[in-house]
Amino acid sequence: MTNLEPDLDLALVRRELIEHHRHRGFKDPQELLRFIKVFWGLRVPQAQVCPEHTPPAQYIMDTFFEKVQDSVCWANRGGGKTLLGALSTWLDTVFKNNCATKILGGSLEQSKKMYQHLTGEGDGWGLVTEDFRYLLRGEMLAAQTALINKSNINILTASSKSVRGPHPQILRLDEIDEFDDKIYEAAMLIPKTKHGIKAGVQIYSTMHKAYGLMNRVITEAALSGYKIYKWCVFDVMEKCPDWRECEACELWEDCQGKAKIADGFYSIENAISEKRRVSRDTWLCEMLCFQPSQEGLIYKEFDINVHVVSDPFEDEPEGAG
Amino acid sequence: MTSSETPQSKPEIPPISRLRQQRIREIQDLFDTGLKVSEIAKIYGISERQVRRDKEDGKAFDRALSKAVDQAEVLGREIRSYEQAMRMEWRSYRLATNPFVKVACMRNLIALKEKYIKFLQGAGLIDKVPEQIKVTGLPMEDDEVRSAIYAVLELVREKIEENAP
Numbered sequence: 001m002t003n004l005e006p007d008l009d010l011a012l013v014r015r016e017l018i019e020h021h022r023h024r025g026f027k028d029p030q031e032l033l034r035f036i037k038v039f040w041g042l043r044v045p046q047a048q049v050c051p052e053h054t055p056p057a058q059y060i061m062d063t064f065f066e067k068v069q070d071s072v073c074w075a076n077r078g079g080g081k082t083l084l085g086a087l088s089t090w091l092d093t094v095f096k097n098n099c100a101t102k103i104l105g106g107s108l109e110q111s112k113k114m115y116q117h118l119t120g121e122g123d124g125w126g127l128v129t130e131d132f133r134y135l136l137r138g139e140m141l142a143a144q145t146a147l148i149n150k151s152n153i154n155i156l157t158a159s160s161k162s163v164r165g166p167h168p169q170i171l172r173l174d175e176i177d178e179f180d181d182k183i184y185e186a187a188m189l190i191p192k193t194k195h196g197i198k199a200g201v202q203i204y205s206t207m208h209k210a211y212g213l214m215n216r217v218i219t220e221a222a223l224s225g226y227k228i229y230k231w232c233v234f235d236v237m238e239k240c241p242d243w244r245e246c247e248a249c250e251l252w253e254d255c256q257g258k259a260k261i262a263d264g265f266y267s268i269e270n271a272i273s274e275k276r277r278v279s280r281d282t283w284l285c286e287m288l289c290f291q292p293s294q295e296g297l298i299y300k301e302f303d304i305n306v307h308v309v310s311d312p313f314e315d316e317p318e319g320a321g
Numbered sequence: 322m323t324s325s326e327t328p329q330s331k332p333e334i335p336p337i338s339r340l341r342q343q344r345i346r347e348i349q350d351l352f353d354t355g356l357k358v359s360e361i362a363k364i365y366g367i368s369e370r371q372v373r374r375d376k377e378d379g380k381a382f383d384r385a386l387s388k389a390v391d392q393a394e395v396l397g398r399e400i401r402s403y404e405q406a407m408r409m410e411w412r413s414y415r416l417a418t419n420p421f422v423k424v425a426c427m428r429n430l431i432a433l434k435e436k437y438i439k440f441l442q443g444a445g446l447i448d449k450v451p452e453q454i455k456v457t458g459l460p461m462e463d464d465e466v467r468s469a470i471y472a473v474l475e476l477v478r479e480k481i482e483e484n485a486p
Contacts, residue, residue, distance in 0.1 A: 008473075009457075010474070010477060012457060013459065013473075013474070014474065016457070016459055016461055017461065017467070017470060017474075019461075020461035020462070024461075024462065027464060027467075031467075034471050034475075035471075037475065037478075038471055038474040038475055038478060041478055041482065
């Protein structure tokens with residue numbers, strides 16, 4: 001008798017898995033992270049490296065399971081903000097019916113980067129793999145990517161025109177330090193709760209302007225109800241191997257051995273060479289997410305609380321004095 | 322009851338003279354080339370009504386021809402030709418003294434047998450033996466099954482990444 005070989009078609013199995021999660025959701029956040037790892041080979045860092053920061057995986061879990069509505073991701077350069085934004089968008093779009101997302105980039109380049117993370121063009125990760133193509137309704141365009149479950153994504157560059165129009169449930173803003181204040185204010189009126197999906201604003205940015213929009217958003221976060229997810233280069237750094245000695249390491253000053261427990265993707269070698277190339281202020285601000293550098297400002301020690309007083313003559317009646 | 326046992330009804334060909342049968346075939350060809358009824362009527366010097374009647378009779382003639390095909394007879398003829406070819410190949414094999422010719426005969430025989438089996442399977446005369454079972458409809462709602470599937474997919478991805486240049 002012939003031995004029958006079981007034909008395990010992995011593409012079919014993956015599709016069955018997608019369909020299961022589309023209809024039944026995920027058992028727990030860990031299953032979601034496992035799904036991300038299996039389908040995209042993405043290991044979203046989960047380790048709590050800096051005690052005052054949040055691991056990026058926490059952001060993905062909180063937004064997908066709608067534990068937070070409005071959030072700000074303040075992270076280092078190359079910390080995966082745009083990729084995680086694209087990932088979070090794609091997860092919402094695939095697994096939530098009638099979920100509309102509008103993504104506004106601070107610049108044309110930024111919007112393109114977000115779109116490329118979906119399609120896989122250029123340096124993009126390519127989240128819309130063959131496994132998910134059967135879900136697409138029509139052609140995949142930056143201006144409109146629609147799915148058979150009536151969810152859609154719009155990726156645009158922030159402008160007075162792009163903040164008008166339909167009201168999706170989720171608005172994502174990428175690199176808001178590049179946004180115009182008025183456009184940002186107008187954009188805040190875009191998201192509306194619909195089809196059981198809560199309206200939410202999610203912001204991704206570095207903070208590189210001392211008095212920029214990101215600084216304002218962070219300062220007013222508690223008041224506006226934004227949850228801040230902050231991670232620095234050490235939170236997304238690859239695990240430091242045992243053979244690397246801390247005493248001789250150029251990152252020791254800031255790392256203090258934290259990278260030994262990291263589980264991210266950022267190359268240690270890259271971090272070392274970047275630290276060599278930039279000034280201490282830039283390193284602290286762009287990579288360790290400290291308050292922005294005062295470098296280049298005419299009055300570095302200017303403090304709005306100390307140096308700005310109300311006009312003493314403002315309340316005086318006309319003609320007085 | 323298999324198709325070979327199905328009693329074949331006699332073809333219901335309308336009583337048409339050979340000459341008219343020939344005209345019907347020609348008219349059918351002219352219709353296929355795109356000629357109109359009036360044009361065909363002019364060619365044969367007959368009325369348009371007669372052309373239409375010929376066209377209808379042509380259809381009945383075609384239907385009758387398809388009914389006349391005896392499936393069992395066609396299959397039997399094919400089987401006989403396969404068996405005859407194999408017998409001849411066996412004979413050539415036995416008579417051959419050159420070992421290279423013997424090998425060539427054996428190859429031909431194997432190829433013939435494979436074709437013959439495929440023909441019989443295609444005709445539904447013998448069952449196709451499945452070589453693989455497609456694993457589908459996995460019980461995804463079972464947490465343990467899902468976890469095992471994730472483990473397999475993780476392993477596959479790791480292996481692919483390991484072998485990536």
